[in-house]
Amino acid sequence: xxxxxxxxxxxxxxxxxxxxxxxxxxxxxxxxxxxxxxxxxxxxxxxxxxxxxxxxxxxxxxxxxxxxxxxxxxxxxxxxxxxxxxxxxxxxxxxxxxxxxxxxxxxxxxxxxxxxxxxxxxxxxxxxxxxxxxxxxxxxxxxxxxxxxxxxxxxxxxxxxxxxxxx
Numbered sequence: 001x002x003x004x005x006x007x008x009x010x011x012x013x014x015x016x017x018x019x020x021x022x023x024x025x026x027x028x029x030x031x032x033x034x035x036x037x038x039x040x041x042x043x044x045x046x047x048x049x050x051x052x053x054x055x056x057x058x059x060x061x062x063x064x065x066x067x068x069x070x071x072x073x074x075x076x077x078x079x080x081x082x083x084x085x086x087x088x089x090x091x092x093x094x095x096x097x098x099x100x101x102x103x104x105x106x107x108x109x110x111x112x113x114x115x116x117x118x119x120x121x122x123x124x125x126x127x128x129x130x131x132x133x134x135x136x137x138x139x140x141x142x143x144x145x146x147x148x149x150x151x152x153x154x155x156x157x158x159x160x161x162x163x164x165x166x167x
Contacts, residue, residue, distance in 0.1 A: 004113055006122045008129055009105040012137050016065040016095045016102050022137040023068055023093050023104070029132040029142035044073070052078050055086055068093045072110075080116040104129075104137070 012019060022028065024039040032053070036045030041062040048054045054076045061069035075086035089110030096103050106129045111121055128144075136142030 005107050005109045006111040006118065006125060007105065007107040008126060009103055010130055010134050011098060011101045011103050012134065013100075014102055014137050016097055019095050019102050019104050019137050020065050020068070022133065022142075023095075025136065025142075027144065029136045029144050030128055031132075031144045057091065060090075061092075066095055077117055077121075079120065082116065085115055085117050086110070086121075104133075 026038040026045070026047075027034050030047065032047050032049035034045055034047050037043035038045050038059070041059055044056060044058045046054070046056045054074075055072055056074045057070035058073055059068065060071045061067050070091040072086045072089045072091065074084075076083045077085060089108060092107045092109060094105040094107070096105075106125065108121070108125060111118060111125075115121075132142040132144050
């Protein structure tokens with residue numbers, strides 16, 4: 001049996017182009033500080049969430065309405081022993097029309113069940129992809145910053161912060 005990269009998918013009523021536009025609006029759905037361009041081929045951007053997560057991505061595939069792939073060039077996850085576990089992994093968004101609907105399929109290639117980060121990271125991706133990103137696509141409003149809006153942090157943020165505190 002081969003590796004099982006973390007993957008999740010959902011279907012929306014919006015067009016593939018509308019889904020694509022929302023995905024490239026990373027600040028609209030992913031919490032943290034994001035610097036750099038997130039909407040063009042070969043662009044690089046950084047993501048930082050407090051002292052828990054830092055990563056730098058390069059956009060290696062960018063096909064409007066169809067696919068976006070980020071290559072993780074550098075990462076530091078403070079809540080696991082191998083802080084560079086994400087280095088060299090790929091974050092992929094595949095978009096396809098399915099009848100009168102659009103499917104968004106997210107895969108973090110290299111985020112595997114036997115990795116220390118898998119529990120916290122798959123939980124976080126589930127929250128951001130199936131919650132915040134999906135809401136951004138369907139309503140125009142994502143939920144990228146739950147703590148800043150006065151509501152509770154996502155379960156993944158709590159888990160990552162708790163793991164970091166134990167070290």
